[in-house]
Amino acid sequence: MLTAKELRQKYIDFFVSQGHKQIQSASLVPAEDPTVLFTTAGMHPLVPYLMGEKHPEGVRLVNYQKCVRTGDIDEVGDASHLTFFEMLGNWSMGDYFKKEAITWSFQFLTEVLEIPLEKLAFTCFEGDDDCPRDDEAANVWKSLGVPEERIFFLPKKDNWWGPAGTTGPCGPDTEMFFIFDPKKFDEVAQGTKDGFNAADDQNLMVEVWNDVFMQYNKQEDGSFVALEQKNVDTGMGLERILCVLNGFDNVYETELFKPTLDKIKELATVHDDITSLRIVSDHARTMTFMAGDHVRPSNMGQGYVMRRIMRRAIRHGMKIGIQGHFLGDLSEIIIDQYSDIYPELSQKKEEILKAVRTEEEQFTKTLAQGMREFEKVTEKLREAFSDTIDGQTAFHLYDTYGFPIEMTSDLATENSLKVDLEGFQKAFEQHQELSRTASAGQFAGGLSDHSDESKRLHTATHLLHTALKKVLGDHVEQRGSNINAERLRFDFTHEEKMTPEQKEEVEKMVNDAILAEIDIHFKEMSFDDAKAAGAIGLFEDKYGDKVKVYFMGDYSTEVCGGPHVSNTRELGGFKIKKEQSSSAGVRRIKATVAANQE
Numbered sequence: 001m002l003t004a005k006e007l008r009q010k011y012i013d014f015f016v017s018q019g020h021k022q023i024q025s026a027s028l029v030p031a032e033d034p035t036v037l038f039t040t041a042g043m044h045p046l047v048p049y050l051m052g053e054k055h056p057e058g059v060r061l062v063n064y065q066k067c068v069r070t071g072d073i074d075e076v077g078d079a080s081h082l083t084f085f086e087m088l089g090n091w092s093m094g095d096y097f098k099k100e101a102i103t104w105s106f107q108f109l110t111e112v113l114e115i116p117l118e119k120l121a122f123t124c125f126e127g128d129d130d131c132p133r134d135d136e137a138a139n140v141w142k143s144l145g146v147p148e149e150r151i152f153f154l155p156k157k158d159n160w161w162g163p164a165g166t167t168g169p170c171g172p173d174t175e176m177f178f179i180f181d182p183k184k185f186d187e188v189a190q191g192t193k194d195g196f197n198a199a200d201d202q203n204l205m206v207e208v209w210n211d212v213f214m215q216y217n218k219q220e221d222g223s224f225v226a227l228e229q230k231n232v233d234t235g236m237g238l239e240r241i242l243c244v245l246n247g248f249d250n251v252y253e254t255e256l257f258k259p260t261l262d263k264i265k266e267l268a269t270v271h272d273d274i275t276s277l278r279i280v281s282d283h284a285r286t287m288t289f290m291a292g293d294h295v296r297p298s299n300m301g302q303g304y305v306m307r308r309i310m311r312r313a314i315r316h317g318m319k320i321g322i323q324g325h326f327l328g329d330l331s332e333i334i335i336d337q338y339s340d341i342y343p344e345l346s347q348k349k350e351e352i353l354k355a356v357r358t359e360e361e362q363f364t365k366t367l368a369q370g371m372r373e374f375e376k377v378t379e380k381l382r383e384a385f386s387d388t389i390d391g392q393t394a395f396h397l398y399d400t401y402g403f404p405i406e407m408t409s410d411l412a413t414e415n416s417l418k419v420d421l422e423g424f425q426k427a428f429e430q431h432q433e434l435s436r437t438a439s440a441g442q443f444a445g446g447l448s449d450h451s452d453e454s455k456r457l458h459t460a461t462h463l464l465h466t467a468l469k470k471v472l473g474d475h476v477e478q479r480g481s482n483i484n485a486e487r488l489r490f491d492f493t494h495e496e497k498m499t500p501e502q503k504e505e506v507e508k509m510v511n512d513a514i515l516a517e518i519d520i521h522f523k524e525m526s527f528d529d530a531k532a533a534g535a536i537g538l539f540e541d542k543y544g545d546k547v548k549v550y551f552m553g554d555y556s557t558e559v560c561g562g563p564h565v566s567n568t569r570e571l572g573g574f575k576i577k578k579e580q581s582s583s584a585g586v587r588r589i590k591a592t593v594a595a596n597q598e
């Protein structure tokens with residue numbers, strides 16, 4: 001039995017032995033890229049380096065990366081689809097290309113993992129107007145001993161990867177598949193006109209690895225412009241490879257899911273609804289990792305996705321007869337299980353559990369209200385001799401009472417009604433658009449212009465940030481910052497409303513810094529030196545280039561692009577005007593400085 005831990009290590013060791021440097025898994029929430037809500041692949045945090053920036057660790061990198069993909073959520077519960085997964089990846093930033101990448105993939109699969117060649121199939125890009133057929137990749141596979149009939153050429157929809165969002169690096173890829181039953185596979189693949197597509201069946205095979213040859217940068221207008229630096233980006237699904245190496249036919253049999261599935265089975269009264277059991281297990285893991293990266297259930301951006309996942313888990317928990325709250329207990333199991341690899345989980349255990357339990361308690365309440373609303377809806381429909389719940393109403397149930405659309409559909413069926421799914425989809429997409437835009441805003445820099453007013457407020461924001469950490473605790477992290485000529489607005493992670501005493505203390509600390517008339521200066525330094533200097537700020541997951549650190553005496557040391565005033569006295573005084581909730585687990589402060597009021 002190969003464990004997940006051994007597998008991660010084998011992967012890292014192999015690529016380190018080929019000159020790669022191991023880098024850390026980045027946060028699930030992309031630090032600065034507003035084009036996607038979550039990190040969906042190992043390449044995602046590396047986009048600036050794939051575009052040509054220099055990575056401090058060099059041109060060959062390897063890691064395992066936490067990823068979230070919700071595009072396949074409807075498939076979750078089958079043998080291989082998950083909303084959270086780990087990706088093993090190796091990269092070349094303008095260094096090696098197809099020959100080395102394919103050779104190492106081949107060696108890792110057949111020599112390190114000892115998968116017999118007859119259990120593998122490969123696909124390459126068949127070519128189109130944007131990019132020629134990838135004979136180069138196919139020839140490398142052949143040179144390594146892969147028989148021609150196990151190499152298939154497929155169009156862009158299959159053998160092209162990226163960009164991760166709407167724009168960015170992308171290119172043709174070559175994919176590797178594990179075949180469960182080679183004889184059957186060959187019969188189907190060779191025996192039909194459809195070849196590979198006919199064999200593309202969960203019972204016959206599963207995709208395990210993808211080598212992407214990034215040669216292009218997709219533009220806003222949809223065109224593909226050649227990248228100056230050609231890269232390799234590979235990604236192997238840890239759960240899938242672990243599954244097949246251990247002889248299982250679905251990922252839920254692996255050690256990664258066993259502890260939560262055991263618990264779910266213990267709590268459930270219905271045991272034959274395997275899909276629901278698996279959904280609860282998958283979603284519990286996703287929500288835990290999201291919470292570990294500071295996502296909190298809300299109605300926008302990442303929080304919206306987390307909420308949807310949690311409510312889906314709760315509904316499926318209901319379906320299998322689980323009584324009472326259970327997601328917190330599952331989270332605890334996952335935290336214990338994964339903390340040696342992802343220590344942020346145990347470090348944030350209390351916060352994670354609180355976020356999960358709060359949402360579960362809240363939804364359990366709206367669930368009852370929503371059921372009453374649903375009854376009203378059905379009554380009205382009957383009176384009107386209609387049998388269809390319109391899209392807006394379905395969306396209202398979803399949005400206001402948190403009913404996932406499948407739940408509304410199920411309830412409708414039970415009441416001999418239908419749901420206008422298209423109408424719902426439209427309303428949903430409109431909402432999603434808004435969420436995306438809103439979440440992009442969260443990551444925008446806080447400074448609207450470089451006027452003296454905004455410089456003063458920006459400086460006050462630094463002092464406030466540090467004061468909040470001192471008064472409320474180290475869990476305080478910036479979630480958003482916005483400045484206009486009158487006031488600053490600062491969003492930060494903290495669960496409870498601040499007490500009047502806490503607000504006073506924070507104000508006093510900032511005012512003390514103003515009275516102390518501190519000269520402000522900055523230094524450019526490396527990321528590591530900034531961390532060593534105790535600098536705070538939104539610089540997680542950034543590598544490479546030097547960062548600017550602003551020093552304000554003993555009062556604040558923070559990574560920031562500036563600009564700031566040159567002495568704290570220029571602020572004149574500081575006052576908190578409002579402290580309120582921004583979203584679950586995030587508080588918002590609006591504050592002014594005296595000089596801006598003159």
Ligand code: SER
Pocket residue numbers: 040041042043087089161210211212233234235236
């Ligand atoms: N980015 C590619 C993928 O997600 C390779 O990691 O498949």
